Amino acid sequence: MATLRLDACSRWFGNVVAVNDVTMTIGPGITGLLGPNGAGKSTLIHLLAGFLPPSTGTVTLDEAPIWKNPEVYRALGIVPEREATYDHLTGRQLTVASAELHRLPDPGAAARRALAAVEMTDAQDRKVGEYSKGMKQRIKMASALVHDPAVLLLDEPFNGMDPRQRLHLIQLLRAMGDEGRTVLFSSHILEEVEQLAHQIEVVVAGRYAASGDYREIRRLMTDRPHQYTIVSSDNRALASALVADGSTAGVSLDGDVLRVQAAEFLRFAALLPRVARDAGVRLLQVTPADESLESVFSYLVEN
Structure with a gap:
């Protein structure tokens, strides 16, 4: 069971405050991260992924600092919003490369399992540059799952997916949550968050706004x-x-x-x-x- 925590965490870029004094605990199960554009969702995920250091405060995984701690990536899987993929590689090559970076004992077998999990086996030998946006999302997901992580961070994972692909991803994430993994995802598709997330964290203008399931949040707003x-x-x-x-x-x-x-x-x-x-x-x-x-x-x- 893995637990992520931000404690009095802020992050600014020059004079722009992207995250302002956020304290948040994300435990096992599925947590949805909500907020309008520019609310700081991506910055929060980048902090939790170790892509950015906090300007103040701490970000930890099971009480171990995430920033400049390569060991945390044994437990972390990350699906960023940006499509920064190697388009000249095939989907299989990209997934195998991810398995090799994690120094898995059998990268080929790990890649096959991950590709099957996201239903990309049939397209695995096509170049990533030929993929649709939804397919690129799924191949990024395969690369994130290849080492069977305890924690999965996803930034707008449903972007570009058709209804069938979205349903499959929802089912996949549900299964991971039921296994006791810690899954955090951001999405602007509110109906899917409502259906999928056990816990919802809301940020507005970089500040922590509310926490709970949406009915609990609703009842608290007297x-x-x-x-x-x-x-x-x-x-x-x-x-x-x-x-x-x-x-x-x-x-x-x-x-x-x-x-x-x-x-x-x-x-x-x-x-x-x-x-x-x-x-x-x-x-x-x-x-x-x-x-x-x-x-x-x-x-x-x-x-």
């Missing part, structure tokens, strides 16, 4: 109105009863649907069934209208 769509046996009667209570910030009728903005989540959750019962109204459907990861993320970015 100052944010919660929106619901409700279908009942009498929407008008229910709307009148809800307006009378202070936990409801807004109510509107939209055809056959009642839209409610609740100022206090816990109070509203207890209030709604009671108000409906007292008003003689039957609740047919109650749906959170803003429970997606995208809505949580947008709120964090805006605030």
